[in-house]
Amino acid sequence: MRRRSILLALPAGLVTLAGCGDDSSDKGKSGKSSPSGDASSAAPSAPPSPKLVEGPLPAITAGGKFGEKPTLAKSSGDPSKDLAVKTVIAGNGATIAENDYLQAHYLGQIWASGKVFDNTFDRKAPILMQLKQGATLEGWRYALAGKKAGSRVEMAIPPAYGFAEQGNPQFGIKASDTMVFVFDVQATFNAKSSAKGKVVAQNDSAVPKVGTNTDGKAPSIEIPDGDAPTKLVAEYVIEGDGPELKATDTVLVQYKGVLWEGGKEFDSTYKRSDLTSFSLQQVVKGWSQGLTGKKVGSRVLVVVPPKLGYGDNPPSGSDIKKDSTLVFTVDILAKS
Numbered sequence: 659m660r661r662r663s664i665l666l667a668l669p670a671g672l673v674t675l676a677g678c679g680d681d682s683s684d685k686g687k688s689g690k691s692s693p694s695g696d697a698s699s700a701a702p703s704a705p706p707s708p709k710l711v712e713g714p715l716p717a718i719t720a721g722g723k724f725g726e727k728p729t730l731a732k733s734s735g736d737p738s739k740d741l742a743v744k745t746v747i748a749g750n751g752a753t754i755a756e757n758d759y760l761q762a763h764y765l766g767q768i769w770a771s772g773k774v775f776d777n778t779f780d781r782k783a784p785i786l787m788q789l790k791q792g793a794t795l796e797g798w799r800y801a802l803a804g805k806k807a808g809s810r811v812e813m814a815i816p817p818a819y820g821f822a823e824q825g826n827p828q829f830g831i832k833a834s835d836t837m838v839f840v841f842d843v844q845a846t847f848n849a850k851s852s853a854k855g856k857v858v859a860q861n862d863s864a865v866p867k868v869g870t871n872t873d874g875k876a877p878s879i880e881i882p883d884g885d886a887p888t889k890l891v892a893e894y895v896i897e898g899d900g901p902e903l904k905a906t907d908t909v910l911v912q913y914k915g916v917l918w919e920g921g922k923e924f925d926s927t928y929k930r931s932d933l934t935s936f937s938l939q940q941v942v943k944g945w946s947q948g949l950t951g952k953k954v955g956s957r958v959l960v961v962v963p964p965k966l967g968y969g970d971n972p973p974s975g976s977d978i979k980k981d982s983t984l985v986f987t988v989d990i991l992a993k994s
Contacts, residue, residue, distance in 0.1 A: 705818045708741040708800055715742050715812050716767075716838060724749075724810050727779035728765055728840045732772030733814075737836040742814040743801045749808020752846050756803055759788050759847045759910055759933055761992045769814060769836040775829040784844055786910050786935050786994045795820055802841065811841045845992060847910060849931040850874030853957035853989040855898035860959075866918075868895045868959050868987045876914050876928035877957070877987050879921070886918040886983035891961035892948030895987065898955020903938065903993055905950045910935045910992040918961070918983035924976060933991065942967050944984070954993050960986040 714737065720729035724747050754760065763784045765777035778784055787794050789802060797815030805811055815837045817823070825833040852872040860867050864884060869877030877895075903909060910933055914926040927934050938946045944962030952958050962984040964970075972978040 705796065705822075708797075708816075708819055710800065711738050711740045711742050712744055713742050713814075714738060715744055715814055716769075716772075718746065718812070718840065724808070724842050725763070727777065728810075730765070730767050730772070730774075730838060730840065733769045733838065737769045737814050737816065739816055741797055741800055741816065741819055744812045745805060745809055746812050746840070747808075747810035749806040749810075749843065751807025751809075751843075754789060754802055754805050754807065754843065754846045755848065756799070757788065757790050757848070757932070759786060759935065759992070760802065760843055761786055761845045761847075761910075761994065763842045763844070765840045767838045768831065769838055773830065775831060775837075783994050786908060786992055788933075788935070797837075798839075798841075801839075802843065805843065807843050807846045809841075809843050811843065812839070813841070814838050847933060847991050849927075849933060851912065851933065851989070851991050853896040853898060853955060853991075855896045855953075855955050855957075858894040858897050860893075860895065862893075865891050865893070865961060866959060866985050868957065870896060870957070872896070876926060879914065879916050879985055879987055881916070881918055881921045881985065886963070887961055888963055890944055890948055890963060890966055891959065892952070893959045894952070894956055895959050896955075896957035896989075898953045898990065900954025900956075900990075901993065902951050902953055903949050903990065905938055905946060907993045908935060908937045909949065909990060912989040912991065913986055915984055915986045917977065917979075918985055922977060924978055924984075945986075945988075949988065949990065952990060954990050956990050958988045958990065960988055962986070 716733045717731045718728045719731050721727045761784050763778045765774060765779060767774045789799055797819035801813040802811060817833060820837050821831060823833045825831050852874055857870050863882060867880040871877055912927050912933060914928060916923045938949060944960060944966035948960040964981040964983060967984050968978055970980045972980055
């Protein structure tokens, strides 16, 4: 079962402007989307903040280590009407806050039947999700906020904080079903997150030079004198040690974009104080080609010639003109 992106909509900025496909490319053979938080499936408005209680919760009978696929016993008795949350394994990473992005594995099971309806462990692909109202299940928001990366968290989400009266028929979740989840939170990211790795020498005077600061502030981009390159440029500024990106991956990034001509900034996650996540299949060719094969944790200079950017059809209302060469610094924070 291949999930659809956790995001409810493409983020602001470049990805929104560049996205040209529907969600079918990320749906996989089953045609099912994730039960995690599609806008059409989740409750139309957020309920009041729930009361958090410690149980009841079904026992984890196998796969008890962090990162292992857990097996849950079938629940007995009635679930709590409140949100039951338990930290099974306490991590020592960064504390998760509202609006953070998480990289995590999870398993979901229906309380009444014990049926497992989804899990990322078998797919060997953790999810990337933003802990934000309207971007994911309300139960996840409240259960995971305040926990630390590296933690295993078990929760039982009553319908009001899951899919409410709509349920999720694709996954056999009825309107009355309480859902049980086990989350292994691998990492958390926020607007101050930056690349981590080895600084790479920038010796080519014909391409822009990018700042190497990793303090969460936007790096500088110095445009050289001379003509813009006619071919795609994609070079490490900081080389991370994470896995290489595939052309089908979803990535989480910080980025800033400027025009080669004049160096004017036209887009930046740093200015919005918000990261962005997208599929490499949903962006301009210069991004998909330039980032494919690069390592997670890296900062990459990407110079996109018009034929791999917007060409003679720039986004309406933007500062990008026809046949503009675009220059980006991209910090690759995570992938799924």
